[in-house]
Amino acid sequence: MSESEVKKFTRKGLTERNTKTDAVFIIENIVYDVTKFLDDHPGGHEVLLNVAGKDASEDFDDVGHSTDAKEMMKKYIIGELVEEDKVPTKRKQYKWSETDSQSKDGSFLTSWKFPVVLGLVMTVLYSYLFG
Template sequence: MDSDTKVYRLEDVSKHNTHQDCWLVIDGKVYDVTKFLEDHPGGDEVLISATGKDATDDFEDVGHSSSARAMMDEYYVGDIDPSTIPSKPKYTPAKQAPYNPDKSSEFIIKILQFLVPLLILGMAVAVRYYTKSS
């Protein structure tokens, strides 16, 4: 980092969030894109909505061209203090019991424990019905 380079805190950059004064943080650098708002191919609201946060992922997701990246130098005003950027939450999958194919047999046993007595009862009723009329 150059000794002349200005270092900004994210909360200071986020105050520049209007059409008359718009700053962004991309890759640890601060850009004043106010003069570019009208010319931005994605519209000015895309840039306005990216203020107050690290917009690096938003910028990279779009897939900007090398000429767009070269234009950024014109709007560079300083660096961001990385300690002021909130850490991104890491994805943690929900905890669930691992699939156990051996549990399938337990399920079948429970069903059979329920169905077998019903079948026996049904057969007993049928036998009684048909033997009674003879």
């Protein structure tokens, strides 16, 4: 399939496609038709129908699907989102959350421990040198 033949969808146009006879969702800007897969999904048809018509990227990731599952997905691709509806890919989001968690937990240097330890060291040093 060449680039120009790829079918393009809008997020809006997919919202109604959430039934047992027409189940479509988006993962990482790619559009999947899983109507025929519903009964074969090891995680059950319920979860798939829950996200049908929507963006399932997060739910799909949360499960931590195997490489086998990711290989399997390719069979159900029917196209991709139009450029205007695309979101930055997972890699970018992942980096964001990395920086988020870092500023939350803090490393030794940025947490309260560093100034406290530094203060103790200076006190000891001061009394040793000038005491």
